[in-house]
Amino acid sequence: MKRQNSKEISPILTARKAVFIYSAELEKFHYPPEHPFNTIRAKRVREIVSSMGLLKNGRSEVAPVPAERIVLKKFHSARYLHALKTAAKGRWDTEALDMGIGTQDCPVFKGLYEYAVLATGGTLVAAELILSGQAGIAFNPSGGFHHAGPERASGFCYINDVALACTVLAERGKRVLYLDVDVHHGDGVAYAFYDRSDVLTISFHQNPRTLFPGTGFEDEIGTGQGKGYCVNVPLPVGTYDQAYIKAFEAIVLPLTAAYNPDVVVFELGADALAGDPLAHLRLTNNVYAEIINHLLGFNKPILATGGGGYNVDNTVRAWALAWSIFCGADADEHMNQAVGGVLLESTEWQGGLRDRTLAVSQTQRKTVMPAIEVTIDFIKANIFPIHGL
Ligand SMILES: [Zn+2]
Numbered sequence: 001m002k003r004q005n006s007k008e009i010s011p012i013l014t015a016r017k018a019v020f021i022y023s024a025e026l027e028k029f030h031y032p033p034e035h036p037f038n039t040i041r042a043k044r045v046r047e048i049v050s051s052m053g054l055l056k057n058g059r060s061e062v063a064p065v066p067a068e069r070i071v072l073k074k075f076h077s078a079r080y081l082h083a084l085k086t087a088a089k090g091r092w093d094t095e096a097l098d099m100g101i102g103t104q105d106c107p108v109f110k111g112l113y114e115y116a117v118l119a120t121g122g123t124l125v126a127a128e129l130i131l132s133g134q135a136g137i138a139f140n141p142s143g144g145f146h147h148a149g150p151e152r153a154s155g156f157c158y159i160n161d162v163a164l165a166c167t168v169l170a171e172r173g174k175r176v177l178y179l180d181v182d183v184h185h186g187d188g189v190a191y192a193f194y195d196r197s198d199v200l201t202i203s204f205h206q207n208p209r210t211l212f213p214g215t216g217f218e219d220e221i222g223t224g225q226g227k228g229y230c231v232n233v234p235l236p237v238g239t240y241d242q243a244y245i246k247a248f249e250a251i252v253l254p255l256t257a258a259y260n261p262d263v264v265v266f267e268l269g270a271d272a273l274a275g276d277p278l279a280h281l282r283l284t285n286n287v288y289a290e291i292i293n294h295l296l297g298f299n300k301p302i303l304a305t306g307g308g309g310y311n312v313d314n315t316v317r318a319w320a321l322a323w324s325i326f327c328g329a330d331a332d333e334h335m336n337q338a339v340g341g342v343l344l345e346s347t348e349w350q351g352g353l354r355d356r357t358l359a360v361s362q363t364q365r366k367t368v369m370p371a372i373e374v375t376i377d378f379i380k381a382n383i384f385p386i387h388g389l
Pocket of ligand 1: 269307
């Protein structure tokens with residue numbers, strides 16, 4: 001790394017280290033082969049960033065430990081946890097099915113409980129590293145299961161690691177900004193804190209009229225104490241980089257500055273990228289790079305997780321790029337080109353970790369930008385005043 005060469009590196013990166021959460025133990029578990037969720041993504045991200053010298057011979061890598069049941073119960077019911085555990089052992093019944101366990105989206109597979117608990121443990125380890133000051137940034141690419149509810153498996157998610165991390169951080173007195181850029185509404189987290197002002201949730205996602213889970217409209221803004229602390233930014237089909245960034249800069253930058261969080265929990269689902277088989281946005285990973293640079297500018301600890309991302313090559317590259325920026329190494333173009341290029345192939349790719357720019361059609365311009373402007377205006381009118389903006 002050539003940190004001294006970059007003028008853009010946030011002080012947090014020099015003062016507090018970035019920690020990558022991973023263990024080969026995670027590689028033992030797989031969703032069924034026909035399922036879109038591929039647990040291999042974390043392993044591949046690790047291979048790339050390691051080959052780029054961004055794990056510093058393992059010094060910045062920490063292994064997850066399984067989440068303790070007492071912590072899981074801060075969000076999930078005992079009944080649900082019991083059903084999940086017994087289903088994974090082969091004793092699955094209609095009560096479990098009623099809770100979403102064993103559906104097409106959330107199938108029962110070998111090691112399901114151990115995987116969910118270990119992946120969640122990774123996010124909780126990340127939270128502890130941040131709380132103890134041992135990490136300024138912690139990234140668990142095996143986390144980000146934002147759809148799971150207290151008593152519900154949903155959208156490939158069984159245990160809501162991100163809701164749990166926000167809960168733990170808030171319990172320890174931290175003001176939490178939860179930012180979710182997965183293409184699907186971060187419903188499990190948004191509703192967990194819907195009536196609270198100590199966790200501000202912001203979710204950017206494809207318009208729920210056209211995508212699972214069908215929630216996350218701009219007028220869902222929280223209730224009671226939490227009114228104005230739930231922000232939803234639905235995005236039209238075909239949303240492209242410049243339109244996305246316009247919304248991000250107009251909404252997230254002022255709200256974050258006004259809210260002044262102690263820590264940012266960042267769900268970095270990569271299914272908003274062009275070419276994702278389950279969604280319909282047209283982003284390149286340059287958007288994620290720009291968002292991360294904006295977040296680093298706030299100089300707050302960041303707990304980042306994976307999430308969706310069903311074009312595996314594009315997802316892996318996006319997360320490797322994210323890690324390189326967390327490490328302050330994105331500026332090193334030579335390394336980026338040489339190493340990233342050997343390991344990855346993709347139609348959206350021209351070498352290195354960054355996607356090439358995508359052309360924007362007239363139809364996209366005509367349909368996307370006006371809809372996004374309406375959403376920005378709504379949020380400015382209905383949420384900004386609550387934050388003194
Ligand atoms: Zn998703």
